[in-house]
Each structure stands twice: as C-alpha cells, then as structure tokens.
Amino acid sequence: MNALELRNVRKRFKKRRGVWVDALDDISLTIRRGEVVGILGPNGSGKSTLVRVISTLVIPDSGEVHVFGVDAVAHPKVVQRNMNRVSVEASFFKKLSALENLLYGAKLYGVTDREARERIREILEHIGFDYKRAQEPMEHLSRGMQQKVALARALLTSPMLMLLDEPTTGLDPRSKREVQAFIRRIRERHDASILLCTHDMREAEELCDRVGIMVDGRILALDEPRALKERYAADGRIPDLEEVFMAATGYSVEEAAAEEE
Amino acid sequence: MQPALSRRPRWMTELIAVWGYVQRNYYLTRRYWMWELVWLVYTLMNALAITFIGAGVETLEGGGGIDTARLMTFLLIGALIWSYLSMIFDVISETVSWERWEGTMEYTFMSPASRATHLLGMGVYAIVYGILRTAVVLGVAMLFFDLELSNANYLSALVVLAICSVSLVGFGIVAAVMPLLSPEKGQQVTYIISAILLLISGVYYDVSVLPGWMQWMAQFSPVTYALDGIRSALLDGAPLGSLRDAIWPLLLMGAVFVPLGLWVFHLGERYAKRTGKLKRSG
Ligand SMILES: Nc1ncnc2c1ncn2[C@@H]1O[C@H](COP(=O)(O)OP(=O)(O)OP(=O)(O)O)[C@@H](O)[C@H]1O
Ligand SMILES: [Mg+2]
Numbered sequence: 001m002n003a004l005e006l007r008n009v010r011k012r013f014k015k016r017r018g019v020w021v022d023a024l025d026d027i028s029l030t031i032r033r034g035e036v037v038g039i040l041g042p043n044g045s046g047k048s049t050l051v052r053v054i055s056t057l058v059i060p061d062s063g064e065v066h067v068f069g070v071d072a073v074a075h076p077k078v079v080q081r082n083m084n085r086v087s088v089e090a091s092f093f094k095k096l097s098a099l100e101n102l103l104y105g106a107k108l109y110g111v112t113d114r115e116a117r118e119r120i121r122e123i124l125e126h127i128g129f130d131y132k133r134a135q136e137p138m139e140h141l142s143r144g145m146q147q148k149v150a151l152a153r154a155l156l157t158s159p160m161l162m163l164l165d166e167p168t169t170g171l172d173p174r175s176k177r178e179v180q181a182f183i184r185r186i187r188e189r190h191d192a193s194i195l196l197c198t199h200d201m202r203e204a205e206e207l208c209d210r211v212g213i214m215v216d217g218r219i220l221a222l223d224e225p226r227a228l229k230e231r232y233a234a235d236g237r238i239p240d241l242e243e244v245f246m247a248a249t250g251y252s253v254e255e256a257a258a259e260e261e
Numbered sequence: 262m263q264p265a266l267s268r269r270p271r272w273m274t275e276l277i278a279v280w281g282y283v284q285r286n287y288y289l290t291r292r293y294w295m296w297e298l299v300w301l302v303y304t305l306m307n308a309l310a311i312t313f314i315g316a317g318v319e320t321l322e323g324g325g326g327i328d329t330a331r332l333m334t335f336l337l338i339g340a341l342i343w344s345y346l347s348m349i350f351d352v353i354s355e356t357v358s359w360e361r362w363e364g365t366m367e368y369t370f371m372s373p374a375s376r377a378t379h380l381l382g383m384g385v386y387a388i389v390y391g392i393l394r395t396a397v398v399l400g401v402a403m404l405f406f407d408l409e410l411s412n413a414n415y416l417s418a419l420v421v422l423a424i425c426s427v428s429l430v431g432f433g434i435v436a437a438v439m440p441l442l443s444p445e446k447g448q449q450v451t452y453i454i455s456a457i458l459l460l461i462s463g464v465y466y467d468v469s470v471l472p473g474w475m476q477w478m479a480q481f482s483p484v485t486y487a488l489d490g491i492r493s494a495l496l497d498g499a500p501l502g503s504l505r506d507a508i509w510p511l512l513l514m515g516a517v518f519v520p521l522g523l524w525v526f527h528l529g530e531r532y533a534k535r536t537g538k539l540k541r542s543g
Contacts, residue, residue, distance in 0.1 A: 058535075
C-alpha cells in the first residue's frame with residue numbers, strides 16, 4: 001500500500017474579485033511506504049497548498065487524496081492520526097516552554113504525559129538539544145532550536161507520514177545541517193514516509209529518493225535525482241540539480257528564494 | 262513503531278485531548294500571570310464600585326426608604342455572575358483568535374482530536390477558572406460589605422449557575438465560529454454580542470425597567486434566567502423546586518446551543534477549509 005496517493009487534485013483560490021489562482025492544477029503524486037519524496041518549487045508554486053491539502057487543512061476542489069489507503073477528504077480524522085507536519089514557521093505557544101508545547105501537542109494525538117515525557121527526553125537527547133533548555137519559553141530559543149522542537153513534536157505522535165514544508169528555510173548553515181541530520185535520522189530509524197518541500201537543491205538531492213519540480217501548481221518532473229539530471233543533461237554534461245531546476249522552471253534558485261520575504 | 266496509542270479506544274484519546282486543552286490553558290494562565298492578576302484586580306474593583314452604588318443611593322435625596330443591604334447584594338450578585346458568565350463567553354469565543362495569534366491554529370486543526378473535544382476543553386477550563394476567580398472576588402467583597410445573605414439557599418444558586426454555565430458554553434461556541442469566517446470582524450462581532458448581553462439581561466437592574474423590545478430580546482439570553490434564579494436563591498432563599506422558570510429555559514438553551522454551536526462550527530470549519538481562510542501564509 002502506498003503511503004500517499006494524490007489523483008488529479010485541483011485547488012483554486014480567490015485572490016480578489018474575479019481573480020483566481022490555480023494553486024494546484026491537476027496534481028497526481030505517489031509516495032511509497034518508507035520513501036522520501038522532495039518537491040522543489042519557486043515561491044507561490046503551490047507547495048504549501050499541497051501540504052495543506054494532504055494534512056486536511058484545505059479541502060480540494062476535485063481529485064482524490066489517499067493516505068495509507070484512506071480517503072483523506074471523506075475520513076479526515078482517521079488520516080490525521082497517522083500524520084504530522086513541520087512548517088517554515090515554528091507555530092508554538094511562544095510563552096510556553098518547549099516541554100509544555102510538546103506535552104500539549106502529544107495529547108491532541110492521544111499520547112499521555114507519561115509516554116510523552118519519556119520520548120521527549122530521548123528525542124531531544126538524540127538531537128543534541130539540552131533538556132534543561134526545554135523548560136525555557138519557546139521565544140528564548142533560536143530558530144534552529146525551535147525547528148528541532150517542531151520536528152520532535154511531529155515525531156512524538158509516531159506519524160507514518162511526515163509532511164515537511166521548508167523545515168530548514170531561514171536557518172543558519174549550522175542549524176540547517178543539524179536539522180537535515182535529524183531528518184536523515186528519522187528516515188533511517190522510523191518507519192515514516194516523508195514529503196519534503198524545499199528551496200534547497202542540495203537538501204533535496206541528499207535527503208530524497210525522488211524529487212519533483214513544481215511550478216504554477218503543476219509537477220513538471222518527478223524522478224530520482226540522478227534520472228532528473230540525466231533528463232536535463234545539456235551538451236553531454238550532467239547538470240546539477242540546480243541547473244535542472246532552472247531548466248524546468250525558468251527561475252534560478254536564488255530568484256525563487258529571494259521572492260520569499 | 263505504533264505503540265499503545267493507536268490501540269486506545271477513541272473516547273480515551275478524546276479525553277486525553279480534553280485534558281491537553283485544559284492543561285495548556287493552565288500553562289498559559291501561569292505564564293501570563295501578571296495579566297491574570299491585572300484582570301483579577303480589575304474585576305474586583307469593578308464589583309466593589311458597582312456594589313458601592315447601592316450604598317450611594319441611600320445618600321441621595323429620597324433614597325432613605327431603600328433596603329440598602331438588599332440593593333447592594335443585588336448589585337454584587339449581578340457583578341459577580343456577569344464577570345463569571347462573560348468570561349466563559351469570551352474564553353470560548355476567542356478560541357480561534359487566540360490560536361491564530363499564537364500561530365498554532367493549523368496544528369490544532371490538523372490534529373485528530375475532535376472539535377467538540379477542543380471546544381469542550383476550552384469550556385471546562387473557562388468554568389473552573391471562572392469559579393476560582395469569582396470565589397476570590399466574592400471573598401473580598403464579603404469582607405467589605407454587610408450583605409444580605411441570611412436566608413440564602415446556596416444549593417439552588419449553584420445548580421442554576423452550573424446549568425447556566427453549560428448554556429453559556431453553547432452560546433460561546435456559536436459565537437466562536439465568527440472569527441473563523443472573518444478573522445478580525447468576527448471577533449469584533451463577538452464583543453458586541455457580549456455588550457448586548459450585558460445591557461439586556463438585567464445584570465444591574467430588573468429586566469422590567471427596559472423598553473419593551475429589549476425585554477423581548479432578554480428572553481433569549483441565558484444570562485437573564487441565570488440572574489433571576491440566582492437572585493431568588495440568594496436573596497429570598499428560594500428552594501430548587503420553585504426555580505423552574507429559570508431552570509427550564511436554561512436547560513433548553515443548553516440542549517439547543519451546545520449541539521447548534523458544534524454544528525455551526527463544523528460548517529464554518531468546512532467553509533474555511535474550502536476557501537483557504539483557516540490560514541493564509543507560508
Ligand atoms: N489560503 C489561500 N488563499 C488565497 N490564495 C492562496 C491561499 N493559499 C495559497 N494561495 C495562493 O496559491 C498559490 C500557491 O501558494 P503556496 O503557498 O501553496 O505556494 P508555495 O509554493 O508554498 O510558496 P512559498 O515558497 O512562498 O511557500 C499562490 O499564488 C498563493 O498566493
Ligand atoms: Mg510554502
């Protein structure tokens with residue numbers, strides 16, 4: 001059974017009167033169990049909308065979303081239990097400590113304090129997060145540390161499908177590497193299938209089994225990084241993923257990232 | 262990989278989630294304790310000031326014939342019950358705005374805990390917190406004033422209050438949907454509703470002094486019946502059996518507002534998820 005299966009999913013949003021945008025334009029996508037699939041795309045290409053549709057926060061206009069064989073539109077509660085998400089912004093109660101945020105997050109998934117505490121300690125230790133700092137208000141932690149807590153929050157509920165929406169965007173290089181190492185670890189130790197949206201070519205290449213390139217709500221190409229490179233090979237030279245991205249989207253990665261702020 | 266959690270029955274995971282919401286709110290109250298203190302002082306001063314109006318009336322010309330102790334007790338009950346009930350209403354109707362402001366909205370809405378669990382968790386917290394806060398204010402007020410509670414029937418008053426809390430939770434849930442549909446305007450509407458409740462429900466006067474159309478509106482406010490029942494119980498020692506006129510409407514409103522609120526909220530949530538109004542960024 002596939003971890004995730006999208007068939008002809010469409011979503012339009014109304015921007016202003018009479019102006020609509022196709023955030024998802026006939027998307028079909030499959031993630032096999034245990035697979036890590038990356039989606040690379042410039043700003044506004046629909047990556048976050050894709051993640052929201054899967055996580056049941058946005059109801060698609062048409063098409064089907066199945067998570068481990070369960071229809072996510074018809075049975076959101078069943079699907080929600082089996083997945084979790086990390087987004088660009090950390091999304092925590094700023095004044096509460098990491099520990100309090102984690103205990104709360106876990107309970108929404110039916111994980112008791114006792115079970116959660118044990119796992120929190122274990123997870124935080126593994127990622128080199130000083131447990132003492134888990135008592136400090138979130139707003140005192142650096143962005144990198146907050147992102148680690150966000151990953152811990154997702155892991156706590158033992159998700160079978162993890163949705164990572166630009167988990168390393170805006171982090172300094174060191175935090176970025178640490179968070180990437182954490183993702184690699186999740187991939188190795190846990191039976192989780194992962195959808196990773198990112199602007200970072202290297203990240204996609206290093207962490208993902210397959211990478212898709214998304215532009216204007218459509219996935220233009222989806223393949224193993226090596227196959228993608230070969231497909232876009234020019235004058236006998238194998239391009240790197242960055243060049244593939246440019247060839248497919250007409251944007252440079254810098255342009256894509258610059259629009260962000 | 263999937264430990265005991267997924268094998269837990271649904272009702273148990275929902276109970277754990279209710280506790281999650283209550284505990285989270287407790288944590289928040291603890292972190293924002295300075296604000297809590299400020300609100301407590303504010304509520305207390307407000308209740309004292311209003312009760313002093315009763316004493317003030319005595320000194321007015323022609324005010325001599327008034328039963329001051331009774332008037333003061335009447336006013337204090339109004340102030341306390343209103344602060345309690347309006348707090349329940351505010352906590353619940355601010356559920357969405359609060360999460361939006363903290364940025365946790367999407368994580369709450371993508372969790373498997375049901376919306377009923379979420380809103381009831383908020384309700385449980387609001388009730389417990391409201392009772393504690395009201396008790397403090399009452400305690401201080403009793404030191405200040407010579408109240409007329411000699412033949413009060415506390416049991417009747419508590420029963421009415423308990424039933425009314427449930428209707429108010431339902432009322433709050435109906436209102437809570439508005440900030441979901443329209444982030445800013447929605448919350449503004451809930452504050453107006455709260456203000457109207459204060460005006461029409463006879464918090465500091467008998468409803469009969471209001472113009473006819475306001476009296477007509479008053480019959481739809483659970484606060485009207487709560488105050489009626491509680492005042493009869495505390496001032497006149499009315500036994501439970503004689504409070505039918507207050508209890509029945511409250512039970513009815515609770516039975517209507519809670520399911521109605523959950524249903525309306527469900528529709529609102531679907532609408533927000535279809536139009537992308539839940540959150541718009543990232
Ligand atoms: N809730 C919404 N309401 C209206 N328009 C929306 C909404 N969500 C997304 N859009 C629009 O849909 C398109 C895709 O947006 P989306 O956020 O999915 O892109 P993205 O690839 O995640 O971009 P970024 O890299 O900036 O995060 C954009 O044009 C955006 O303005
Ligand atoms: Mg995005």
